[in-house]
Amino acid sequence: xxxxxxxxxxxxxxxxxxxxxxxxxxxxxxxxxxxxxxxxxxxxxxxxxxxxxxxxxxxxxxxxxxxxxxxxxxxxxxxxxxxxxxxxxxxxxxxxxxxxxxxxxxxxxxxxxxxxxxxxxxxxxxxxxxxxxxxxxxxxxxxxxxxxxxxxxxxxxxxxxxxxxxxxxxxxxxxxxxxxxxxxxxxxxxxxxxxxxxxxxxxxxxxxxxxxxxxxxxxxxxxxxxxxxxxxxxxxxxxxxxxxxxxxxxxxxxxxxxxxxxxxxxxxxxxxxxxxxxxxxxxxxxxxxxxxxxxxxxxxxxxxxxxxxxxxxxxxxxxxxxxxxxxxxxxxxxxxxxxxxxxxxxxxx
Numbered sequence: 001x002x003x004x005x006x007x008x009x010x011x012x013x014x015x016x017x018x019x020x021x022x023x024x025x026x027x028x029x030x031x032x033x034x035x036x037x038x039x040x041x042x043x044x045x046x047x048x049x050x051x052x053x054x055x056x057x058x059x060x061x062x063x064x065x066x067x068x069x070x071x072x073x074x075x076x077x078x079x080x081x082x083x084x085x086x087x088x089x090x091x092x093x094x095x096x097x098x099x100x101x102x103x104x105x106x107x108x109x110x111x112x113x114x115x116x117x118x119x120x121x122x123x124x125x126x127x128x129x130x131x132x133x134x135x136x137x138x139x140x141x142x143x144x145x146x147x148x149x150x151x152x153x154x155x156x157x158x159x160x161x162x163x164x165x166x167x168x169x170x171x172x173x174x175x176x177x178x179x180x181x182x183x184x185x186x187x188x189x190x191x192x193x194x195x196x197x198x199x200x201x202x203x204x205x206x207x208x209x210x211x212x213x214x215x216x217x218x219x220x221x222x223x224x225x226x227x228x229x230x231x232x233x234x235x236x237x238x239x240x241x242x243x244x245x246x247x248x249x250x251x252x253x254x255x256x257x258x259x260x261x262x263x264x265x266x267x268x269x270x271x272x273x274x275x276x277x278x279x280x281x282x283x284x285x286x287x288x289x290x291x292x293x294x295x296x297x298x299x300x301x302x303x304x305x306x307x308x309x310x311x312x313x314x315x316x317x318x319x320x321x322x323x324x325x326x327x328x329x330x331x332x333x334x335x336x337x338x339x340x341x342x343x344x345x346x347x348x349x
Contacts, residue, residue, distance in 0.1 A: 008151075014037070061119065064107065095304075116144070117309065117310050118145045148160050158320075160305070172208075174326055182242055186233060188248070195320060197248060218241065232251065244273070249274035253274075255272050273289045276291035283309075287331065293322075294323070
């Protein structure tokens, strides 16, 4: 038994400890929404409800995520899990690590547990080289599924996506207004749908706002990681870019590290824009300008579509796209008048 700690539950639910106490003791004077939020917090924190407040789950729902290192994925897990719990469903999360349990293996284990439906966040569906029969087989078996990000037009299931194309317009427009013209894009491998869409949006935005028709030499494809961002940043800095837009906040941290290794100041010498608006981005040095995904809106739409399918309601299979917002902080500034020459790379071994 793990009895709830009032302070933990209050912090998670955003209410006072006194309110938590009233809910756990089944006292009146608390709204239904607040009561649901407190009980959801108890469940998500892994505490045991008091016996009189326990309920049977309306069902299990599987959530498969690629990993939990990138802060945007835990944010989605928390939001989706919270919404599911409020609806009476119990979330089961499968997160992947290199060499560990695969997406297909997680799906098989979840089906053995009798899940009522599955949500795939940036799963294999987002890889344009991956076969889609694994998802079609689930649909044919009558198991409702919803996919987040990585839209595939030949997979007829509900999709909820972030606006990768429009996001590039936000970043490029911000930088060109500050005088930047040689702007680089650091994003993930081209086989991933979000990367392809970011390149498409970047090309369109550069043509419109920077009068640059060919962006081939301004795009770098690496991994959506700090190391990937550092690699891309070094290359783009060498090619004279005064600003870099990144496909993830993790990549932006790598570009920031690459600039510092060259003795460059951000934003004095080079501006950097991230992607996702992870919670830590407001506390980097300097605070990172980034494109914010509507994590809550996307999560709510995905859960709503899945629960509608589970309960037999009609669910459209067209893609639902959520717009982004540019959160401008201190990592962007006016384009430098004279681009400083990068410090030579060390050849010592």
